Amino acid sequence: MSGPAASVHEEALLKPLSSFRPKLFVGSLLTGLLVVLLFYAWGYQIANDIGVAGITRPVFWGFYIVNFVFWIGISHAGTLISAILRVTQAEWRRPVTRCAEAITTFALMIGGLFPLIHLGRPWIFWYMVPIPTERGIWPNFRSPLMWDVLAITTYLIGSVMYLLLPMIPDFAIIRDRMMRENPKSLKSLFFRVAALGWRGTPQQWFSLEAGIKTMAVVIIPVAVSVHTIVSWDFAMAIQPMWHSTIFGPYFVVGAIYSGVAVLMLAMYLLRKGLGIQEYLSDKVFNNLGLMFLAFAMLWSYFTFAEHLTVWYGNEHAERMVFDERISGRFSGFFWTMIVVNTIIPFLILPFKWGRKPLGTAIVGFGVLIGMWIERYLIVVGTLSFPRLTYTEGFYSPTWVEVGILVGSVGLFGFLYFTFIQLAPIVSLWEVREGEHIKNRKEPAHQAALHPASEEA
Amino acid sequence: MTRWGMAIDTDRCTGCGACAVACHAENNIQTVGEVEAAKGRAMHWMRVERYYEGVFPDIKVRFQPVMCQQCGHAPCEPVCPVYATYRTPEGLNAMVYARCIGTRYCANNCPYTTRYFNWFAPEFDAPLERQLNPSVSVRPAGVMEKCTFCVQRIQESQELADQEERTVRDGEIQTACSQSCPAKAITFGDMDDPASTVALIARTERATHLLEDLSTEPSVIYLRGGR
Amino acid sequence: MERKDFLKATSVGAGLTILQGCGSPEEEFIVQRVRQTPELPGQSGWRLGVCRQCGAGCGIVVRVVDGDAKKIEGNPAHPVNRGGVCALGHSVLQELYNPDRLLQAQRRTGEQFEALAWEDAIAQVVSAIGAVPANRIAIVASDRSSLTGGLWRRLAAAMGAPAPAFVEAPELEVERRAAQLAFGSTELPFFDIARADCVLSIGAPILDPGRSLVHYTRAFADMRRARPTRRGRFIQAEARMSLTAASADVWLPIRPGTEGVFARAVAGHILASGAVAPDAARRYRVLFPGSPPTTADAASQCDVPEERIVAVANELAGAENPVVVGGGSAAAHTNGLANVAAAFGLNVLLGNLGRAGGVFAPASVGLNRTVEPNNPSDTPIAELAARLRGESGEPVELLIVADADPVHALPAGWGIREAVANIPTVIVFGSFRDDTALEADLILPLATELERFEAYESPTSVGVAAFGVAEPIVEPVGDGRHPADILLAVARALPDPVASRFPWTDYEALVRARVGEDLARLPGSDGATATAYLSAAMDRGGIFGDAAPTAAPSGPTGAAPEPTGALFDGDAGFGFALLPFASVKSGEGRGANRPWLQEHPDPLSTVMWGSWVEIAPSDAAELGIVDGDRVRLESSVGAVETHAVIDPAVRPGVLSMPLGGGYVDNGRYAAGRGANVMALVGATRVDGTTASAWAATRVRLTRLGEGSMVRFGRRYDGGEPELIPVGWAPQEPQQLVQIREARV
Ligand SMILES: Nc1nc2c(c(=O)[nH]1)N[C@H]1C(S)=C(S)[C@@H](COP(=O)(O)OP(=O)(O)OC[C@H]3O[C@@H](n4cnc5c(=O)[nH]c(N)nc54)[C@H](O)[C@@H]3O)O[C@H]1N2
Ligand SMILES: Nc1nc2c(c(=O)[nH]1)N[C@H]1C(S)=C(S)[C@@H](COP(=O)(O)OP(=O)(O)OC[C@H]3O[C@@H](n4cnc5c(=O)[nH]c(N)nc54)[C@H](O)[C@@H]3O)O[C@H]1N2
Ligand code: SF4
Ligand code: SF4
Ligand code: SF4
Numbered sequence A: 001m002s003g004p005a006a007s008v009h010e011e012a013l014l015k016p017l018s019s020f021r022p023k024l025f026v027g028s029l030l031t032g033l034l035v036v037l038l039f040y041a042w043g044y045q046i047a048n049d050i051g052v053a054g055i056t057r058p059v060f061w062g063f064y065i066v067n068f069v070f071w072i073g074i075s076h077a078g079t080l081i082s083a084i085l086r087v088t089q090a091e092w093r094r095p096v097t098r099c100a101e102a103i104t105t106f107a108l109m110i111g112g113l114f115p116l117i118h119l120g121r122p123w124i125f126w127y128m129v130p131i132p133t134e135r136g137i138w139p140n141f142r143s144p145l146m147w148d149v150l151a152i153t154t155y156l157i158g159s160v161m162y163l164l165l166p167m168i169p170d171f172a173i174i175r176d177r178m179m180r181e182n183p184k185s186l187k188s189l190f191f192r193v194a195a196l197g198w199r200g201t202p203q204q205w206f207s208l209e210a211g212i213k214t215m216a217v218v219i220i221p222v223a224v225s226v227h228t229i230v231s232w233d234f235a236m237a238i239q240p241m242w243h244s245t246i247f248g249p250y251f252v253v254g255a256i257y258s259g260v261a262v263l264m265l266a267m268y269l270l271r272k273g274l275g276i277q278e279y280l281s282d283k284v285f286n287n288l289g290l291m292f293l294a295f296a297m298l299w300s301y302f303t304f305a306e307h308l309t310v311w312y313g314n315e316h317a318e319r320m321v322f323d324e325r326i327s328g329r330f331s332g333f334f335w336t337m338i339v340v341n342t343i344i345p346f347l348i349l350p351f352k353w354g355r356k357p358l359g360t361a362i363v364g365f366g367v368l369i370g371m372w373i374e375r376y377l378i379v380v381g382t383l384s385f386p387r388l389t390y391t392e393g394f395y396s397p398t399w400v401e402v403g404i405l406v407g408s409v410g411l412f413g414f415l416y417f418t419f420i421q422l423a424p425i426v427s428l429w430e431v432r433e434g435e436h437i438k439n440r441k442e443p444a445h446q447a448a449l450h451p452a453s454e455e456a
Numbered sequence B: 001m002t003r004w005g006m007a008i009d010t011d012r013c014t015g016c017g018a019c020a021v022a023c024h025a026e027n028n029i030q031t032v033g034e035v036e037a038a039k040g041r042a043m044h045w046m047r048v049e050r051y052y053e054g055v056f057p058d059i060k061v062r063f064q065p066v067m068c069q070q071c072g073h074a075p076c077e078p079v080c081p082v083y084a085t086y087r088t089p090e091g092l093n094a095m096v097y098a099r100c101i102g103t104r105y106c107a108n109n110c111p112y113t114t115r116y117f118n119w120f121a122p123e124f125d126a127p128l129e130r131q132l133n134p135s136v137s138v139r140p141a142g143v144m145e146k147c148t149f150c151v152q153r154i155q156e157s158q159e160l161a162d163q164e165e166r167t168v169r170d171g172e173i174q175t176a177c178s179q180s181c182p183a184k185a186i187t188f189g190d191m192d193d194p195a196s197t198v199a200l201i202a203r204t205e206r207a208t209h210l211l212e213d214l215s216t217e218p219s220v221i222y223l224r225g226g227r
Numbered sequence C: 001m002e003r004k005d006f007l008k009a010t011s012v013g014a015g016l017t018i019l020q021g022c023g024s025p026e027e028e029f030i031v032q033r034v035r036q037t038p039e040l041p042g043q044s045g046w047r048l049g050v051c052r053q054c055g056a057g058c059g060i061v062v063r064v065v066d067g068d069a070k071k072i073e074g075n076p077a078h079p080v081n082r083g084g085v086c087a088l089g090h091s092v093l094q095e096l097y098n099p100d101r102l103l104q105a106q107r108r109t110g111e112q113f114e115a116l117a118w119e120d121a122i123a124q125v126v127s128a129i130g131a132v133p134a135n136r137i138a139i140v141a142s143d144r145s146s147l148t149g150g151l152w153r154r155l156a157a158a159m160g161a162p163a164p165a166f167v168e169a170p171e172l173e174v175e176r177r178a179a180q181l182a183f184g185s186t187e188l189p190f191f192d193i194a195r196a197d198c199v200l201s202i203g204a205p206i207l208d209p210g211r212s213l214v215h216y217t218r219a220f221a222d223m224r225r226a227r228p229t230r231r232g233r234f235i236q237a238e239a240r241m242s243l244t245a246a247s248a249d250v251w252l253p254i255r256p257g258t259e260g261v262f263a264r265a266v267a268g269h270i271l272a273s274g275a276v277a278p279d280a281a282r283r284y285r286v287l288f289p290g291s292p293p294t295t296a297d298a299a300s301q302c303d304v305p306e307e308r309i310v311a312v313a314n315e316l317a318g319a320e321n322p323v324v325v326g327g328g329s330a331a332a333h334t335n336g337l338a339n340v341a342a343a344f345g346l347n348v349l350l351g352n353l354g355r356a357g358g359v360f361a362p363a364s365v366g367l368n369r370t371v372e373p374n375n376p377s378d379t380p381i382a383e384l385a386a387r388l389r390g391e392s393g394e395p396v397e398l399l400i401v402a403d404a405d406p407v408h409a410l411p412a413g414w415g416i417r418e419a420v421a422n423i424p425t426v427i428v429f430g431s432f433r434d435d436t437a438l439e440a441d442l443i444l445p446l447a448t449e450l451e452r453f454e455a456y457e458s459p460t461s462v463g464v465a466a467f468g469v470a471e472p473i474v475e476p477v478g479d480g481r482h483p484a485d486i487l488l489a490v491a492r493a494l495p496d497p498v499a500s501r502f503p504w505t506d507y508e509a510l511v512r513a514r515v516g517e518d519l520a521r522l523p524g525s526d527g528a529t530a531t532a533y534l535s536a537a538m539d540r541g542g543i544f545g546d547a548a549p550t551a552a553p554s555g556p557t558g559a560a561p562e563p564t565g566a567l568f569d570g571d572a573g574f575g576f577a578l579l580p581f582a583s584v585k586s587g588e589g590r591g592a593n594r595p596w597l598q599e600h601p602d603p604l605s606t607v608m609w610g611s612w613v614e615i616a617p618s619d620a621a622e623l624g625i626v627d628g629d630r631v632r633l634e635s636s637v638g639a640v641e642t643h644a645v646i647d648p649a650v651r652p653g654v655l656s657m658p659l660g661g662g663y664v665d666n667g668r669y670a671a672g673r674g675a676n677v678m679a680l681v682g683a684t685r686v687d688g689t690t691a692s693a694w695a696a697t698r699v700r701l702t703r704l705g706e707g708s709m710v711r712f713g714r715r716y717d718g719g720e721p722e723l724i725p726v727g728w729a730p731q732e733p734q735q736l737v738q739i740r741e742a743r744v
């Protein structure tokens, strides 16, 4: 056989697909249990009515909406980052893009689950779908919730395509290996289908490149619009500390911030778990760390601006909420958020020693918690203090809500573990392309083509 | 054109709460029981808010009956994704229970917190259900509800008026709360009929709106007290 | 101009509907609407009735659909409530359809009860009565001034048993005795609050449930806003921030037991200012010959700033139509009689007897009196208690309790609970397993006022004589009967001479007979036959006297005691004064078994589903009690556990707790819920009366630990008092006044 076989590094990526990896198995098993918890809790809620959740009057929105915003935020990790890097042709992006895009897709799926859970009667969700019925009933497109439906659906479709397109050549690579090893196996069948008959003809390469480029350009505004619209769920309402003009950009920044955080964490775990430091090198962590720092600054700035204007404006209803947040019932949450989202990142990320895998992972973990708290403060913090103080109320989640939150984390992990076993978590052909561009042996494409051409 | 409105004289109101119970009886509002009530899920479409002013011994109590203000610019309406809550031509903020999918967005956006949610299906220990008002549907679990200005009474009077080929007369329609009120603090009527009691009251100096600065244009007028 | 339009509009509109306000148009309406009894399924009709949930006897209109009662409204033609209904009145529907209501007669067999047929039940009562010497029978009933009350007196007399004792809620004996002294009337006179322009209430809880909430609330509102020239003022001198005090323009949180001193000092200042007619002053001195305390002296005794006392005196003296009412906790101290007399006396001094906005003689149709003289020699409850305990008179072997719950409602200090447990035979007329029924050997179920022929005369204190009469409104849910019907059935089954003294087959027959006899005297009876008169009355909701009261009470008949220092039960070591009160949630307890009222937030504490005790922030801080904590109250006679409500409007040193909690059973909504404040109240009596001094108990308060309370409104968290979201303005625009005027 001629041409280079898969490098030793690639083996590390391809093993999980072919052979049994105990680590992955255990991971899938544990997260799988959490998935069971998720659906048990949800089933329990459906069977016993939404009242089994802790939400009440006046706090009509609770964990479910917080989690919704949280996961949609995380979904801004991959697509946006990888798209930005692609568009800006940052070479170091190559090993990162896929594991990032995977995060997007899965986080989005989970985020989209929460409105259904929140309704309590998911089977009537379809009233929000614009289907012409004999009743002439039509959704109300003035409602930000309808904007959500449209934006998130678009984003999901877009990012799934954006994830799948670059996977085609890799599927082809794996297909070819499988055909060599045991053509009859189910897996090889799967990859034959997944590869969509990729032969790597120049025509195919041209369309692929064009497709990826277009998607990269298209996906950025879509992603921005998604979290802007999510923020409008609050900003369009007239409740104190919701009705804010900067919520759009504030939420987008927060979303990307939390997205990078997950990415950092995921990359760290992948690097440790799969031993693929050749791909996810310190350089990558360093560069992403800088991006992370930038968003830490942006988020802190927005947070400061938002609270300063409220405090300075000193409008009665807003001050009620503000004071409870700074020094009252919610101050514990607020200051924890400031510590993990602003102080810790500023103590670690500015320094080269801090932008190592472990450092960024630690910061990432903190920021994840911080960003969840931020959404909790916005949703519950405002709703607890209505203008007519007589109707003030308290919210404490039940095991159902907590179980579903934990379960959703499990679901994410489960999907990710499964993904690792179905596709190389680092884009093989893009990395190869990168290497070849580096040491200009021959046109990039043929390099990537090699395995495919063996069949021809 | 008709625009239903209400005036509440806070200087007549003594906080007796008859209006609140009347509303329960008229509108088949469920009682949720001690455990649920403790979670803040008690449903009182009409609630008589109590506020304190001053410090002992010079402390004063203010009572303020608050129900859905039937806003002219209702913040709860545009946010409903399925048109389950909308504005009627006669100025009511209506609820279509069968349409409500329970997002609870409307309740979040009601600055008066006058919307109540059916967290569980209502239960009436037999034979209490024999009291239920047949003119009002009982709401299932997962559905939002609130003061309707006793729309069933409005419809009844309008049907009667149609049969007698006339228009509804001022004072002919009484909401359950206004009819019970021992102090006669509540007046209901057509704001667009300049001669109606409620319209007259609405033009007096004591007339004011709740949270006027939000320009929700409520259909409920409060007559300020004089204490 | 606008006013003319308005009058036009309403007078036309009124013809077809129940419009707020009162007058003949509504009466037409009632007649029209009530006649159309529903025939078709699903068709709804309106039937007239009489509310018997409290002593007021308001007129009601009941919506009936497919034979079920759906909604209670007020009868606009009834002079007492004029279209209004209170929370308790609405909730009769949940008594009618209560899941735990006893629908059949019950007999005790060991610990269990078993149902039995009416005939057997009546036979059992008869044999029980026959089995004991008449003087060993004790009768406890309610509605002392009603026809039923008269029947009980007659039965007792006929059997040769001691006179019946009557449980009153609230107990008004002290007020009546004070009225006797100050106005010379045996029953409570009419205080014309609606037409007064300045009202001083010395403890009188007129806007709280119990007396005639709907009547007084309307009167109060009209006093406030119905007069063309200016807005009426209301001053409440009471130790507790009651629902009445909450609506007052001025609340004077006076030291408990010194209400009379306050009233005397006010009188003294008025006398000194010489702003009164010499004759009025003379008559006042008949009531209080002694010299009143100085305002300075009173200020220190009452813990009310002297300038406040002076201001009140000047305001009263300066007012066109001042009136002074008194009662409630002021009447329930050992010096209660003097307190109330001192309050009533101010009216004499202000010379408002028989004047618009003043005091008028009691008004009555008089039908009650004709059964049996409303004789003052009823057995006082306190004396009955002594008998039950076997401490006076003949021991009791048979106790008959009709439509009352003495075990729950009377002070623990009287030891009724223990005593009743030892009575060989206890027969109860009642529909729920209340605390007395639990001791019963035989329970005879009652019909609600919606299921029975009802006739009830409202108290004399509402200005207009009102005798409500109504036919049954719905088919009986169970086997219940009117207490009078049970009584008559028993009496007629007893051997002569008893039976022969009860010629009436049932209560309706009795009422018809009375109307026949008194027809000539009855208002608007000219020429009509008794039957026609009564059916006309039923189409209106009752027999109503002339609207405007005229007769002035005669005035002071003798000297009243001076309101000297009140004594308290358990002074030593018990630091707090305890003030029991009736919340609109449950009245004196009637509402406890109804979900609507249990879930109804108390207007001030906003508590739902349970009892609580109201504590001043300073006292709470001292004892380390925070809102919602479980606390224990101890008196010399008992102890209860409940939850703490920290309330900025509570007078330090005073604790108040609602009635109607702590039932052992009484149905699923009431069972074991809350605590019974009467379990704390000692045996102290009001001097010169037989009434309980239920406000004269001192208690000790201790924190038990954390707790949670079911609250509807935001709790007071020590912050500055909440701001009300709408503005408030004192001045009164002419135009609106005219509207109000037109509506009254
Ligand atoms: N016991 C009893 N049964 C009856 C009747 C009765 O009086 N009593 N009446 C009978 C009569 S006359 C009729 S017409 C039927 C009516 O019975 P149904 O046709 O069942 O009418 P609903 O129960 O009002 O509505 C059915 C469901 O439609 C859902 N819904 C609301 N809006 C929409 C929408 O836009 N699209 C869709 N797909 N679903 C929507 C609601 O959530 C509800 O659960 O009931 C019949 N059955
Ligand atoms: N809130 C609410 N309103 C609705 C609907 C809803 O789902 N919810 N559904 C709508 C629909 S689809 C319909 S069809 C209408 C139905 O509305 P309606 O026509 O009012 O139907 P019902 O209320 O079921 O029946 C009316 C009355 O007819 C009485 N009735 C029963 N049998 C007979 C009989 O043999 N003769 C006579 N004379 N009367 C009888 C019943 O006791 C009932 O009180 O309601 C409409 N309005
Ligand atoms: S019924 Fe009338 S007086 Fe009583 S609380 Fe309601 S509005 Fe106020
Ligand atoms: S009061 Fe609240 S619920 Fe009612 S119309 Fe206004 S916004 Fe909507
Ligand atoms: S809860 Fe119901 S009414 Fe309110 S917004 Fe959601 S769907 Fe509309």
Ligand code: SF4
Pocket (backbone or CB within 6 Å): B022, B023, B026, B027, B045, B046, B067, B146, B147, B148, B149, B150, B175, B176, B177, B178
């Ligand atoms: S208008 Fe009707 S629905 Fe609204 S509060 Fe009054 S009684 Fe309730």
Ligand code: SF4
Pocket (backbone or CB within 6 Å): C051, C052, C053, C054, C055, C056, C057, C058, C081, C084, C085, C086, C087, C088, C089, C090, C211, C212, C213, C214, C215
């Ligand atoms: S005041 Fe008494 S009689 Fe009148 S409605 Fe209320 S409970 Fe009934």
